[in-house]
Amino acid sequence: MLGVLAAAALVVVLLATKGASLAVVENLSTETDDVSKDPHVFSTYSLPSDDRFMPSIGNGHVATNMFSDTVYMNGLYNGFKGESHRARIPSWANIRLNSTLTQNPYSPMYNLDTKHGVFTVTVDRERSVVTQRIYAHRFYTRAIVNQIQVASKHRPDPNFLHPEIWIAIKLMPGPTSVDIAFEDPIPEIIDGRTVWSVCGQTKVSEDQTYQPLPLDVCAYWTSVPDHLVVPQHGTRVFTFAMTVDKNKTIARHELIKVLQTDGEELFEKHVEQWQRLYQQAGVHIEGNLKLAKIVNGIWYYYLSSLPAEVSHQPLDRFFGLSPTGLARGGTFDDYEGHNFWDTETWMYPSILLLYPQYAHALLQYRLETAYVAAHLARSTGHKGYRFPWESAYTGTEVTQPCCPEVAEFEQHVSGCISFAARQYLATTRDEDWLKQGGCSLVTNIADFWASRAVINYTSGFYDIENVMGPDEDHSNVTNSAFTNVVAGYSMYLAQYVACLCKDYYMSREPEHYADIAWSLALPYDADLDYHPQYTGYARGEGIKQADVVLLGFPLQYPMNESTRMNDLSYYESVTRSSGPAMTWSMHAVGHLRLGDRQHAEKMFNKSYKAYVWTELRRPDVGAVNFHTGMGGFLQALMFGYAGVSVYLDRLEINRPQLPPQTTRLKIRGMKYLGANLTLDIDENDISLTATSIDDNWPLLINNGKYNVTLVPGLTVTLSGDGPFTIRSKQWKDCKVPADVIGQSYLRPIGT
Known part of the structure; x- marks a missing residue:
């Protein structure tokens, strides 16, 4: 018998427990045991008694x-x-x-x-x-x-x-x-x-x-x-x-x-x-059948909800990826099939790295509803595009009447869409996408944030008031750290895109974006060397889920290692146990990037063992087949253990290592600037193989000692922890933005 993890994996694929507490499940046989030794197949002689786990x-x-x-x-x-x-x-x-x-x-x-x-x-x-x-x-x-x-x-x-x-x-x-x-x-x-x-x-x-x-x-x-x-x-x-x-x-x-x-x-x-x-x-796992099955199940569910590449009849318009996929969405528990920030922040990054055509499709859904986002911004007294917290067929706000606070204040979804556009441009340099609406999308989201930022003459910084960060236990706050960083990134990206688009689209001067982004307030406590969640946050207050921790990843905001460690340690202590599944995967990524493998393993195990894959820890359930939690787990593997990082001007691999109880982690078919790359990590070696290279974007990798030109068929052995940096030539001579926000709140990096 494969035990609790494989049995629980029916929430992702086929098998589920009967709702007993985790402690009981770990000591008793589960209701439906997976009897297959094939990492792609789940087999059982009995179906779960709760239809939600089918x-x-x-x-x-x-x-x-x-x-x-x-x-x-x-x-x-x-x-x-x-x-x-x-x-x-x-x-x-x-x-x-x-x-x-x-x-x-x-x-x-x-x-x-x-x-x-x-x-x-x-x-x-x-x-x-x-x-x-x-x-x-x-x-x-x-x-x-x-x-x-x-x-x-x-x-x-x-x-x-x-x-x-x-x-x-x-x-x-x-x-x-x-x-x-x-x-x-x-x-x-x-x-x-x-x-x-x-x-x-x-x-x-x-x-x-x-x-x-x-x-x-x-x-x-x-x-x-x-x-x-x-x-x-x-x-x-x-x-x-x-x-x-x-x-x-x-x-x-x-x-x-x-x-x-x-x-x-x-x-x-x-x-x-x-x-x-x-x-x-x-994404291939060897040496740990349970983990391999979970990974294969996640990709099965993602791809089951994404459109076909080739079909007998022309494909219909695509309406996005919701937190529980296409097979669910008729009830409030299943988030009614709506699109949230979950798509861009949690599911999108792994999809982008392996299947950029689907990342394009997800951005296309936002482009096709952008005119509705423009109306929402105007109706609330702002410029540009303000995307709703929840959207479905039309792109209008469809948040349940139960929850007006999230619809009103959780505006960071627009910044998350811009960040997804940033990552898409970083990995594809898709100029056609820019011409066909990308320039407008990025610019109008920046316009929204520029109109939301108000100068505070006492502090000298711009404030963004009346918002809610990812932590939904605190609403109507000022200067949410996460919100301000994604807002600042949105404005910096617009500055960059203005350069990329100037030949065929834009003529206006974009410098005001960078000025506002540079001067946005970013809460920082110099004595305790950490980021308070928002202006006025009282230390010790509990929070629902990962919020400030997301500055380190996925946002990769530059900060001292001591600040990053303090953010991780402090917010781990105040995050409530009843929060959603994806929180602990981001803690795992943070500790891996700081080199604390032991604590990272603890957080990684915590990120999935009690969920696989429900929204909440057992015996609570919440949404089932929770794609958002799956996305966090995949990011812990790909961007944590494999150490991959996407930046506007480079791809980095830093501290690649094996997940717990595995002998091999292989990410096959990573797409970067038209190249097809495979990262292979085993107990003895770490290597990167180039299957193909786009002649328009020749790639150089620093293997830890030398710069090596990647050519098709070449395998490069990576020595040490890295970072191993992959670069191409500069795109259209456009300088990447500084991406620094509220600089005076931070100690100089490296001190």
Whole structure:
């Protein structure tokens, strides 16, 4: 048995505990034990009793939790503003084998294969082996496919009273949707099969100004009999499918294509797209099967909620990555499928490093709703773009009526979007993105912060008042350290982008951005050498989650090592244990970068062992399949243990080392300025291999002793702790910004 971690990993993939306290779970067998030794496969003989812990399948267009009566579709929301949530579509793909619904002498085996993107159920019966595979097709993206294979175990027996094999099945789509006004289903015959279709519209628009009409949705599905009949010998595969789209014609054509494709070819085409993704990149763990499974499960869930690269039908517009993914979002507990700062701050950094095309898609969602952000800024008396704390279909503020404080004060989300743009430009130098809206996005976010900053004639610094940092236990504060740094970074980035964009977009003088950013107040206590969370923060007050700690990472704000250590130590002591999952991963990164491996291991273990992967520590749960917590964990591996750092003018690898109880950490397919790089850390060596290099951006690496020109196929051994710096030529002769905020509050770096 793999024990608690693998069993708990169903919150990420398949297995979950029954809600007992962690201490009990560690000493008792879990409800569902993972019996697979394959790092990509989770297998169990029993499903969790709590449906929230069921795994999901998805392809970025449609998704569902296994054996759920609900399907969700990208961009389909119902409800006015704070009531907006993913609209429930009945799951005409929820087909169950009766032998998994009732007590029977057989023991079904359930598997989630994260490498091939498929959930399977295998029932070994007396006369046959029945295998059901369920997947959201990665090429035919409107389709959820069920395939049931019945394989006879015996030769025909003429004396047997019932020569055929009967397999009872049941379609369980659940009740009528309360979100969508569907018409009556209509049957038709397609290629000799009965197919049903239904169309409808969402009942309530999110915002009449930006969405005057309801959203259309149509579904097609194959008729499902109450049993399957096969001969007493041989093998037969039955294929059933459900397709969903806002366009009826697309949904119909997709179903026809799926039904006309040979069953094995249909599955292979799906697997081919998953393999295409995994060939591009991956994070590999050796020597620690539990950890490897968790990592593979996280990437499976991320990719399940991100759009296909290649698809049969043109892809629809993408509506972002929410804290619990596409398979959830119908309830408040699942954050209703909304987009938060979670996307840019927690999920985005790891995605950017391995799959920059998806980082682009996430930024594109923000660009497409920027005009709404402009209206929000103006309505609150400010300039530029102010993005809402929560957004969904229209990009308007959709925070629940329960929580007006976060909607009003947690404005740092705009700075986090700008920081994501900064990291994207640093790793891609994508000039087309700048031309197609990036310049405007960066500049308008800077305009917002410039209009929020007010000079304090007593201190001589600019204050930003009436905000809330990531710590949601304290609202309406002045000079939140985190908020002021991301605001300052936003303005510095606008100065830099003004240089990059001047040839084709901007003409105005940007120096005022740097002047304001340089003079923003940054709370700092010189006696205690740490950053108070905001102006007036009373030392000893408890906080909800990582806040000031985020200055060190992901923001990488320059400070003395003593200040960084004091921030980590102090805020660890006052962060409440009931906070969300991602906090301790940032503490782990901080200690790793300071060289305190022992304390880093403690924080790393704390970041996932009690969560894997719920929002809150067990026995509390919160959101399930919590992508935000997963993102923090990945960052602890990639930017903590692997030591990768992204800056505007370089990529650094600093103090690379192995995670606990592992023999190898390999990050394959890191993308930097068009190059494809692999960082390989094992017990004996650390190396960097260049698979390909973009001729436009030649790269030099300092390996600890010498500068080496990277060429395709070259492997460079990295000696010592680093930092190992990878650079290219300067971009358009534009000088990177100083990125210093409230300088007089800090001791000189290095003293």
